[in-house]
Amino acid sequence: MRWSRMFIPTLKDSPSDAENISHKLMLKGGYIRQLFAGAYSFLPLAQRSLLKITSIVREEMNRIGAQEILMPALNPIEIWDKTGRNDVMGDEMFRLKDRKERLLCLAPTHEEVVATIAAGEIRSYRELPQVWYQIQTKFRDEPRPRSGILRVREFLMKDSYTLAATEEQLDISYNRHAEAYKRILKRCGLDFIVVGASTGTMGGTASQEFMVLSDAGEDEVVFCPNCKYAANVEVAESILPEYSWQPMEKEEVYTPAKKSIEEVSEFLRIPPEQLVKSLVMVVDEKEFVMALVRGDRKLCEEKLKLHLGASNIRPAQDKEIEEALGVPAGFLGPYKMKKKIRIIADDGIEKDMPFATGANRVDYHIKGLRLSEIDGIEFADIREAETGDTCTRCGKRLKRIPTIEIGHIFKLGTKYSKALGANFLDENGESKPIIMGSYGIGIGRILAAAMELFADEAGTALPISIAPFEVIITPLNVTNPLILETAEKIYKELLEKNVDLIIDDRDIRAGSKFKDAELIGIPLRITVGEKSLASGKVEIFIRRDKKKIEVPKEKATDELLKLREEMFKELTP
């Protein structure tokens, strides 16, 4: 490929819209352009990378015996009604009507379609297990698209679905996917951790996420450096560090306009650890629940949701709280409540610790209350684990870190097959619902994560397996025939060896060529210029470690092939 003929609109300044590193780099490097919020065009460089990623994904999926299919993105709403997910998905699903006013949606995922196919075709246990996958554009009307390509409304995903007759078959498919995902990420040059996760709106019995450590990530993972326990904060367990509380008289205290934990803590001179937050949540849009969490802790909504068996919870608005409890937010507590609602206390709060919390009276808090003296409270782990908490497995300190979620695998069970009538006859002629699994991996996120992970001042250094080109040849002055001929000769030799490369044949200054090549992240560069050529040499530049090697021009091709080989070897699982 010749740079002069390629569409690579690099920029000197990144557009001010871009905030995080991969987003800036992709815009600057001419990889992507935004069409509107949450939708990007992939320009030639990005598309080349994405094609390489998808072919790695294909190879690994095929390797575990998965069969590639392709399902419609356009779905009739009925199948989503049958599983109840038309409601569960809420505004996240794009909905539209056809010319006959029939309700359709753009599928955010494909369990419903898979179960529909299975319901129509699978009859016997002899036809199971099945493992199907597709690489397809998904649509999700994200409440807030952000971070460039990391969180968008239209994105490429590899999603697979397994159909099993038995739990054992499901386990095998699930484990094979985990293995395939590890191989995929390794081949794409990404370091990752596998963590226990919440099944969220998918439902199901077990799930794990494949996370890349990155500050750009939107997820957080709690992990133990000692025993390797790792879990999404949504589900991570921990033990609170010891806290020696102070004794406290029981009394109502006047706390004018002191609402937040900080304000109350400061005003009453009580540390946040000895305050209790009373958070009112709306459960499935019908019931109010009060959640009690220690003042220095965050409520983990996902854990609470799980405990309640709810499908949706949200913080109540101030107006709702006042209507339901007769007290404004800020002075709420499990004390002299005007109206009884369900109370769930975090089990990390010591039952005999006296604490301060709202007195359910405007401008008043109650001091010296203890959970042990309140009737009808439920206890559950509903707090978020934090750095410094104790690991429940080995007793060492936990760490909490931001991550990018690249892949997620689920054991779904029979939720979808039951809803859509996907049954089979077992050995005994008994009809049973098919046991499903579902597995996703974000193609674009792999690229974004790699950009992010290997970024430096000059740009990025993509892994050779997914870089848009493996090698760039940079003749520094194309008006010098000797330089150009030498570069062209090496270019031809490498082409014959099936190296994926580009020659920067533009008639521009050397500096610009260097900047561009380093920006877009090509892992290997051959520089052909007067300086080295005077002694019959060319220079090989290794982008990742910024190392330069001079080699005789006749040996350039062989030397480069060797380096390329080594780079690929490093990425071999």
Add this chain to the structure above:
RNA sequence: CGGGGUGUAGCGCAGAUGGUAGCGCGUGCGGUUCGGGACCGCAAGGUCAUGGGUUCGAAUCCCAUCACCCCGACCA
């Protein structure tokens, strides 16, 4: 949806107190340069997000709308 911010040339920005739009980069042409985003000359490029209002006069003041970005609740 709540909170914050920004919309002026392809990109990055400037345009006090209202007086008819500018800088840097980039782009085109000519020339000198050519191993780390060169220099000189010439030139093109703008419904100042949109709609309404105030005013003799609005990029600037007022109202509304829209878009995009950031922080929170959801996900590959």
